[in-house]
Amino acid sequence: MQKTTVYSIKERDGISRIPLIHMSYIMQLLLPRRHLGPEKGKVLTGCPPKMLLSSKVVPVGSKAEGYGIPGAIRFTGDHHVEFFSDIDVMIEIEGFQAGMSEFKEDGTKHSVFIETNQTHPGYGRVRISDPEVRDNPLIFHDEETNKDYISSYMLMKEQYDQVNDDPDDAFMYSRQGPAISSEDCHQPLLERAKDGNILYHPTDKVFSIPCETWPDVAEEWIQRKRHNGWLTSDTIKEIIACGCHMVPVSHRHSSHPEIEWRLSFAKAEQLLAEKAVTSSQRQCLIYLKILRLQLNMKKLSSYCLKNVFLHCCDELHTTAWDNDPAGCVIYMIDILIECINRRYLPCYFLPQNNLIYQLEDQDFDEIMSFLRKIRNDPLSPILDFTDEKVLILSTEDCISYNRKFRDIVQPVMNEILSESHPTTKQSIFGCFLDVQCIVASAMLTEKKRIPFFYHLDFYQLFVEKYFQTPFPELIRLIGNKLKSTFLMLLFYEKEDIDFPDFENRGFMACMCFRLARTCDEQWGAKLSLSQAERMFKEVLRKSGVYHPSTIEYSNLLCYTQEWDEVINLLLNFIESDEKQITKMKNTYFKDESPMLNEQIKKEVLYSGYFEANSRAFAYYFLIKAYLKLKSTKVTQVLDEFLTYCHFTASYGNFELLGYSGEDCGNYSLAEKAFTKAKELTQNKSLAENNVASCHRCYLA
Numbered sequence: 234m235q236k237t238t239v240y241s242i243k244e245r246d247g248i249s250r251i252p253l254i255h256m257s258y259i260m261q262l263l264l265p266r267r268h269l270g271p272e273k274g275k276v277l278t279g280c281p282p283k284m285l286l287s288s289k290v291v292p293v294g295s296k297a298e299g300y301g302i303p304g305a306i307r308f309t310g311d312h313h314v315e316f317f318s319d320i321d322v323m324i325e326i327e328g329f330q331a332g333m334s335e336f337k338e339d340g341t342k343h344s345v346f347i348e349t350n351q352t353h354p355g356y357g358r359v360r361i362s363d364p365e366v367r368d369n370p371l372i373f374h375d376e377e378t379n380k381d382y383i384s385s386y387m388l389m390k391e392q393y394d395q396v397n398d399d400p401d402d403a404f405m406y407s408r409q410g411p412a413i414s415s416e417d418c419h420q421p422l423l424e425r426a427k428d429g430n431i432l433y434h435p436t437d438k439v440f441s442i443p444c445e446t447w448p449d450v451a452e453e454w455i456q457r458k459r460h461n462g463w464l465t466s467d468t469i470k471e472i473i474a475c476g477c478h479m480v481p482v483s484h485r486h487s488s489h490p491e492i493e494w495r496l497s498f499a500k501a502e503q504l505l506a507e508k509a510v511t512s513s514q515r516q517c518l519i520y521l522k523i524l525r526l527q528l529n530m531k532k533l534s535s536y537c538l539k540n541v542f543l544h545c546c547d548e549l550h551t552t553a554w555d556n557d558p559a560g561c562v563i564y565m566i567d568i569l570i571e572c573i574n575r576r577y578l579p580c581y582f583l584p585q586n587n588l589i590y591q592l593e594d595q596d597f598d599e600i601m602s603f604l605r606k607i608r609n610d611p612l613s614p615i616l617d618f619t620d621e622k623v624l625i626l627s628t629e630d631c632i633s634y635n636r637k638f639r640d641i642v643q644p645v646m647n648e649i650l651s652e653s654h655p656t657t658k659q660s661i662f663g664c665f666l667d668v669q670c671i672v673a674s675a676m677l678t679e680k681k682r683i684p685f686f687y688h689l690d691f692y693q694l695f696v697e698k699y700f701q702t703p704f705p706e707l708i709r710l711i712g713n714k715l716k717s718t719f720l721m722l723l724f725y726e727k728e729d730i731d732f733p734d735f736e737n738r739g740f741m742a743c744m745c746f747r748l749a750r751t752c753d754e755q756w757g758a759k760l761s762l763s764q765a766e767r768m769f770k771e772v773l774r775k776s777g778v779y780h781p782s783t784i785e786y787s788n789l790l791c792y793t794q795e796w797d798e799v800i801n802l803l804l805n806f807i808e809s810d811e812k813q814i815t816k817m818k819n820t821y822f823k824d825e826s827p828m829l830n831e832q833i834k835k836e837v838l839y840s841g842y843f844e845a846n847s848r849a850f851a852y853y854f855l856i857k858a859y860l861k862l863k864s865t866k867v868t869q870v871l872d873e874f875l876t877y878c879h880f881t882a883s884y885g886n887f888e889l890l891g892y893s894g895e896d897c898g899n900y901s902l903a904e905k906a907f908t909k910a911k912e913l914t915q916n917k918s919l920a921e922n923n924v925a926s927c928h929r930c931y932l933a
Contacts, residue, residue, distance in 0.1 A: 234544040234579055234584065236571055238568055240548070240549055240553065240560070240561075240564045242560060244657070246559075246563055251559070251611070251649055252648075252660070253559040253560050254660065255645050255648065255660065256559035256612060257557065257558045257559040258695065259615070260517075260520050260558050260559060261516075261690055261694060262632070262687070263638065264626075265690055266690070268626045269515040269516055269519065270299045270512060270515070271297065271503075289326075289327060290322050291322065291323040291324075291500065292321070293321050293322065293499035293500065293503055294319070294321025294437070295318045295319075295522075295539070296320045296321065297321065297506075298503060298510075299510075300519060300522070301317070301318030302522055302523055304316050305622035305624050306634070308622065308623065308634075308635075308637075309621060314625070315622060317523075320436045320437070321437045321499075322436065322437070322438055323439050323499055323500075325441055325443050325478070326388075326442055329345050329359075329383075329442045330345065330443055331345040331347055331359060331442050331443065331445070332346040332445060333444055333447070333449060334346060334347075334449075344361065344362050344363070345359060345361055345362070345383075346359075346362070347359060347448070347479060349450055349496075352493055353486070353586075354450060354583060355495060355496050355580060355585075355586030356483065356496065357479065357494055357495075358492050358493060358494065359382060359383040359442055359479055359492075359494055360381065360382050361381045361382065361383060362381075370384075370387050370391065371383055372384070373491060385492060385493060385494050386481070386491040386492075388481050389481050392440055409437060410482050411439050411440075411480040411495065412437035412439045413437070414435065414437050439499075441480045441481075441497060442478065442479045443476065444479060446476050448496060450496075451477075451496075453584065454581075454582050454583070457547070459547055461547070461548065461551070462550070463546055463550075464505075468505075471508065472504050475500045475501055475504060477496055477497060477498055477500070477501065478496075478497040479494040479496060479497065480494060482494070482495045483495070485590070496583065498582040498583075501582060505543065509546070511551055511555070514551070514561075516558055517542070517565065518538065520558075520615070521538055521542070521565055521566070522535055522538060523615060523618055524566075524607045524614050526618070528603045528606065528614055530603045530604075532592060532599055533569075533573075533589075536588070539581075540579070540580055541572065541578065542565060544568070544579070544581055545561065545565055545568065559611075563611060567608070570604050570608065572589070573589070573597055573601050573604065574601075576589065576592075616642075616646075619637060619639065620638075620639060623638070630686065632672050632676060633675040640671075641671050641672065644664040644671070648663070657699060661696060665695060666710060667714075669684075669687070669688060669691055669711050670711055672684050672687050672688075673687075673688070673711055673715060688708060688711060691707070706740070708740065708741075710824070714824075739768070739769065739772045739780070739781065739782035741768055742764075742766075742769045742772065742782065742786070744765075745761045745764040745768065746761070746762065746765040746785070746789050746792075747828040749761035749765060749828075750792075751827045769782055769786035770786075772786075773786065778802065778806050778809060779806060779809035781818075781819050781847055783802060783806045783847075784806075784847050784851060784854070785819070786802065787851070788828065790802070791857055794861070796861045797858075799855070800855060800858045800862075803851045803852075803854060803855040803858075804855070806847070806851050807848060807851050807852070807855075816846050816848065817846065817847040818844055818847055819846075819847050819850050820843070820844040821837050821842060821843050821844075823837055823838060823842070826838055832892040836919065839918075839919045840916055843888075844885050845883060845886050845888070845889055846877075846881055846883060846885070846886055849874070849883070849885065849889045850889065852870060852874035852877065853874075853890075853892065855870055856871060856874070856893045856897065857896060860896060860897065871893060871899070874890050874893060875890060875906075882913065883913065884910050884913040884914040884920075887906045887910035888907065888910045888920065890903075894906055894927075895927065903923075903927040904924055907920050907923040907924045908920075910923075
């Protein structure tokens with residue numbers, strides 16, 4: 234494809250001024266990739282029965298390829314279902330199998346073959362060598378050349394008359410180019426679907442003649458240089474082997490429109506969608522098609538968009554579509570603008586076929602106006618589109634049937650409109666995380682649907698790329714932002730999620746313990762506490778005592794004053810830690826402070842987080858338990874703790890030792906520990922205050 238537009242990766246689009254990662258995030262929420270894929274095996278259930286009477290039905294087009302805009306339910310009125318993509322089926326006419334030349338390789342003649350030497354690129358005539366009956370209305374005899382052709386005009390007329398002859402039929406039929414279109418006379422209401430009735434999609438039925446060989450005029454596609462590895466040699470061979478089809482429609486300037494047919498690469502396009510197109514590429518095309526639909530760009534067909542898309546797939550590496558979907562959408566818009574300026578949009582398989590040859594000057598001006606509009610703002614039309622409807626991705630996996638998409642993504646839009654320049658990382662754990670919480674709240678309050686997969690998408694496509702944060706940590710952050718006790722319990726009690734990290738339920742146990750410490754309702758606090766204890770036990774049963782959750786469980790047991798269990802648990806942990814080369818750590822953040830005791834909470838609130846070796850925490854809680862039971866072993870454990878702190882030389886470890894010294898009344902040890910902690914950190918104020926406090930107590 235000849236062009237001057239060049240794709241490049243950038244953080245912010247220079248024309249719309251939109252940060253591209255913000256647009257990519259909105260695209261993923263609107264069109265989750267996990268829902269986007271070929272639907273070849275599903276589309277026929279939505280076709281009217283009369284459209285499928287032939288045994289040679291081939292599902293083609295956007296629905297079968299997975300490029301169709303999902304249907305939607307309107308928020309207002311009777312909640313009827315809207316279909317934005319027709320179902321396309323191609324019917325192979327029985328008894329015909331054409332060749333792309335008069336003679337076969339063995340020298341014998343094809344009974345039916347294609348002539349392309351007297352037509353525009355992409356078109357041809359279907360010739361019959363020796364028709365058995367010349368008075369067949371489908372046969373057109375050319376007196377000048379004494380040749381016989383299949384009449385595209387008569388075929389369409391005959392087929393349309395057949396489907397439109399039943400006045401009691403529940404479907405309306407019309408002719409649309411080479412297709413016979415059908416539409417259900419009954420409005421597709423959501424209530425009909427709930428009652429078990431099929432909601433039939435608008436369907437286009439195209440009759441075709443299959444051609445067993447790849448057309449010579451499309452030889453360039455085979456030889457085309459490709460550098461991104463998108464198409465494998467096996468895929469190319471498979472596409473070539475499927476040949477092409479002839480469909481009954483003529484070029485606008487044809488000299489003999491009644492016998493002219495168009496080359497169709499629908500089967501090849503279907504194979505591309507099935508074998509090569511990725512979910513991220515598919516996401517970008519559907520987003521572009523929604524822009525076209527919302528701005529009512531009828532003069533620029535969705536097939537034109539698909540051909541630009543396929544050209545771009547040939548050019549851009551799949552990682553570009555994966556990592557920069559917004560940039561790829563904008564690139565396709567730029568390519569479309571260039572094609573409209575040049576008045577030439579090449580067919581993907583046959584570049585010499587200009588798909589916009591029929592447009593007038595005023596059409597080009599109108600299309601260019603629309604393209605400029607979406608180029609300047611590729612987000613607002615999407616929000617306008619969703620203001621009155623919600624896309625049906627899955628009945629159980631839709632963000633909200635009540636809240637507008639615009640309201641859900643408002644934190645992201647606010648950051649875009651503010652023209653502030655936060656870093657990518659700040660946006661991900663800022664406004665993006667805020668939207669994830671809105672998603673969780675909306676889904677959990679509507680029929681108890683679980684937002685897990687939206688969070689998993691967010692983690693895999695954004696968080697994991699920029700942070701080392703494990704997935705459970707992300708869930709913990711989202712959970713901490715949910716204010717409702719009911720919502721938090723509902724979310725974290727979901728146990729049938731198939732994801733490896735959920736085998737460790739320690740983070741959920743911590744969330745329940747935090748909830749128990751902050752819940753105003755007594756029943757909620759008791760329920761959360763019992764849930765937390767059950768989950769901690771489950772973690773330790775599966776993972777063993779040498780696990781960070783042992784420390785967190787000890788914190789809970791100290792809160793419930795189960796001192797003997799604290800001692801048994803931590804002695805086993807310390808024994809296990811002595812055998813390890815790599816030493817485990819526990820880290821706590823501000824949003825976890827409600828579940829911490831006052832000493833550790835003070836550390837967290839001071840610097841935003843607090844970290845120490847898990848064994849240091851074990852000594853710290855073990856001393857508290859021995860003190861409560863008035864055990865003589867306190868001094869021994871305190872000495873072991875001191876030795877361990879000198880060995881590890883960690884600020885957090887010495888701070889915990891200092892607090893243990895205070896608990897024991899050993900202010901001299903505590904002062905020395907806090908002094909050592911002060912030497913090991915640049916943020917000295919808290920350690921200095923602790924030293925001063927111990928000094929006063931020591932003097933007293």
